[in-house]
Amino acid sequence: MKKYLIATLCITTILAAESNLQQKTAKSVIQIWMWGGPSQNDTFDPKPAAGYDYCGPLDKAIPTNIPGIEINASLPMLAKIADKYSIIRSMTHGINAHESAAYYVQTGHKPGIGLVYPSLGAIVTAFKIKEYKGKIPPYIVLTQSQGRFSEEGFLGPLYKPFVTGGDPNQKVFAVEGIIAEGISEQQQIRRRQLLKKLDTLGRLMPDYPDFIFFDQAESEAYEMILGETKKIFDLSLEPNEIRDRYGRNSFGQSCLVARRLVEAGAVYITINYSGWDTHKQHFQAMQRKLAEFDQGLSALLEDLEKRGLLESTIVWCCGEFGRTPKIDWEPPWNGGRGHWGHCFSALVAGGGFKGGMVVGASDEKGAYVVQRPVYPEDLLRSILRLLGIDPDGCLPNDKGIDIKVMPYPEGYSGLGELVEIMR
Amino acid sequence: MKRIYKGIGFFLLIFTQILFCSVERFEDKTFNIPENIIDIKVNALLSQYNAKMRSPCSDYVFIRRVYLDIAGRIPTIEEIDSFINDNNPDKRKILIDKLLETDDFALYWAMKWADILRIKSEYPINLWPNAVQAYHRWIYEKIRENMPYDKFARQLLTSSGSNFRVPSVNFYRAIQGRSPQSIAKAVCQTFMGINFDKLPQKQQENLSLFFSRVAYKKTLEWKEEIVYLDPEPKRIRTAFLDGKSVEISPEKDPRVVFTDWLISPQNQYFNKNIVNRIWAWIMGQGIISPVDDIYGKDSPGKEILAELENELIKSNYDTKHIIRLILNSRTYQQSSIPTPDTKNPEIQFAFYKVRQMEAEVLLDILSYLSGRGEEYVSQIPEPFTYIPRENRNIALADGSITSTFLINFGRPSRDTGLESERNNKPNEKQRLYMLNSSDVQKRINTSPVLRKAAAQLWKNTKACINMIYKIILSRPPTEQELSTIEEYFNNSGVLPYQVANDVAWALINSKEFIFKH
Secondary structure: OOOOOOOHHHHHHHHHHHHHHOOOOOOEEEEEEEOOOOOOOOOOOOOHHHOHHHHOOOOOEEEOOOOOOEEEOOOHHHHOOHHHEEEEEEEOOOOOOHHHHHHHHHHOOOOOOOOOOOOHHHHHHHHHHHHOOOOOOOEEEEOOOOOOOOOOHHHOHHHOOEEOOOOOOOOOOOOOOOOOOOOOHHHHHHHHHHHHHOOHHHHHOOOOHHHHHHHHHHHHHHHHHHOHHHHHHOHHHOOHHHHHHHOOOHHHHHHHHHHHHHHOOOOEEEEEEOOOOOOOOHHHHHHHHHHHHHHHHHHHHHHHHHOOOHHHEEEEEEOOOEEOOOOEOOOOOOOEOOEEOOOEEEEEEEOOEOOOEEEOEEOOOOOOEEEOOEOHHHHHHHHHHHOOOOOOOEOOOOOOOOOEOOOOOOOOOOOOOOHHHEO | OHHHHHHHHHHHHHHHHHHHHHHHHHEOOOOOOOOOHHHHHHHHHHHHOOOOOOOEEOHHHHHHHHHHHHHOOOOOHHHHHHHHHOOOOOHHHHHHHHHHOOHHHHHHHHHHHHHHOOOOOOOOOOOOHHHHHHHHHHHHHHHHOOOOHHHHHHHHHHOOEEOOOOHHHHHHOOOOOOOHHHHHHHHHHHHHOOOHHHOOHHHHHHHHHOOOOEEEEEOOOOOOEEEEEOOOOOOEEEEOOOOOEEEEOOOOOHHHHHHHHHHOOOOOHHHHHHHHHHHHHHHOOOOOOOOOOOOOOOOOOHHHHHHHHHHHHHOOOOHHHHHHHHHOOOOOOEOOOOOHHHOOHHHHHHOOOOEEOOHHHHHHHHHHHHOOOOOEEEOOOOOOEEEOOOOOHHHOOOOOOOOHHHHHOOOOOOOOOOHHHOOOOOOHHHHHHHHHOHHHHHHHHOOHHHHHHHOOOOOOHHHHHHHHHHHHHOOOOOHHHHHHHHHHHHHOOOOHHHHHHHHHHHHHOOHHHHEEO
């Protein structure tokens, strides 16, 4: 990991970040990315009074354990632990295209000309890498990459997250590159020796810089392949009750892996949770997805708290936008919801975010924000702040680009960072 | 005392023998390569630095290198054997000529152009799929038919029409932003290797004016767009990069006025840029470096550049002629193993730079070994992407169609068109993938070519190892390597078939495999 070099350009920022470390700051982030855009009405911003055309079969709100806060009845387990998280009901950016919205929500920049900006995960990694001592990559995506989105942006491939591949709900979570099924440790060692002996060109050019990089990268890789490191991904080490509590599905088990990664010191984990782009037959999909979402996320929050990790771990959860409040019952949609960037919900927890609160509000149908608009920049700035990173500082990079970590929303009209729910 | 000296002497003898023994596969000191016009200039330069050319590379190194550089792949066993067994002293030249006429060449070099022309469907370029295919196809065809480079540039810069029907207009669409400023920036970078942002404000404004009448309009067809010249009469007063002012009357296309100047002898950067790029594409490093930013920069190799520029003009902008000159030079055909006197950073561009092969090329080779290509199925880019396995990765037209493999091995995102976007540096994610991924395991286990070789292991171990070496490293093993493997075979207690797999695995993970050398 030594090779993650940070430009001295931003020394002041780094020093500032370090001095903040003395105070209580969040250490890790788990981002649950609901790719495709989940419906706000059917999750954290229920509107039972709006009628069937807006609610369909998911027309009930239930009280949570915090008086006055209700969420959709589709999330009963999360309703019992509303003290552990806060809900933002006034996320907005007005963009209805997946790629632009996903970019904006995760980088804090609207698509435009010029630079391709890094995701929050890459930014956090760029700041934390200096003090990072873990043996696993600091920035990890479970289990597939987002495709449309290059997380590293102009920071370059070093800040591309490690993508696990595999499926934690299978017997063996075959983390691509780290866990190879059917190859014993003994065989690994024997092959490594063979490789060393057959490296003829390498021996002829021992001081060639790229070869030295190559050998370093290889040693780092072997630390993961041969050492204890790979046990982090071994869910068979977890009691069955715990695995059951998270839910025996890919999402639930990914949440469990995320917790184990936090314990191992990973800096930023994204659970790339797709399947929310429900244009057609929306409610059939919701029945299935909301149940596993409810189970997995509630288990994660409870488990993190039980282990004393919630205080230092930020969990944030949303999609790139919400969905049209009004349901399209006509064929070919047969009860579908389209893209909706005017108003959507996000959940934040831990790492200095207070629980049991609601930020902002939407109108009676969940269509537009009526109170305290929260732009992606506001949310991302708040997360950075809790991590001890000054969002107004400059972003370390080796390209010599002088740029602020995270901008304010353009045409600034909101209240900015989420101070009302921050420690 | 004497005995100790004797001991050391004996040790040194053994040591040099081992070293020589391995070098012998990479170098051929006896091979006689005629000196060409590049070599004269390079030798003159090297002597200024008290350096000499390295030994000529061996035929084995040459055939692998030239396949990788021209065709973006490694040679098959049959291609290796017929080349090695050929006694024609001109066989290297003949092979170069043959490869330059292949489809592989056009595909591989179209990939280089697609990088610098930013061909991708989605953000931040937003060329969209139909235009991507049309544009990429056009570039491939122009390389295939060896269109003179001045005409190639002229067509990209002066076309008007639909992005589907006149593919070259996509030059004006494959840019971040549509302002005259953004266009001028892309033009400077692509055709002159000039970083527009570093130019004085006034020059930026002047250059932008040439593109101030480029206009775009939509049609009813999905993502079709017409690039045209804004018909509103406008008289433009501006100046070229060299400071010469010009007044363009409304009936004239200012893009044509600019292009005339671009290609004229008044502008030195048009020719310099392309020969410098070609040099870098082949040798691994520009004579002026970085190739994205050559404006006003000097280089100890300026006479080599001047010679190549001269050749370009003399050959009527035949870029293949330049490629051929470089490939046939003694300079290109040097061994890549450095000698102490050739380590001076000032003259590194005069040697073949050892570097990791491109992500797409590596994946193609892995596909060749496993007998199974990559399939791309995705909702991205819209409306839907399906690329069949038969398609080579170097032929992927669209920078938006990608995979974790391609990203981790440094394929450029095609956002800026800068050569520096491609990152061929090793990293740990690459090593994890190569050393231990199920994907590489599976490729080795199911490889038809390797299986054929492994079948011989019992009967004739040497022949089997020989084949595996040729398949993966394009050369036979050294004695030392053979004995290492025989020892592994006899002592590791591993099943014979597994031995073949382990050897193949080790070779695929060796530097010699993954680095062009």
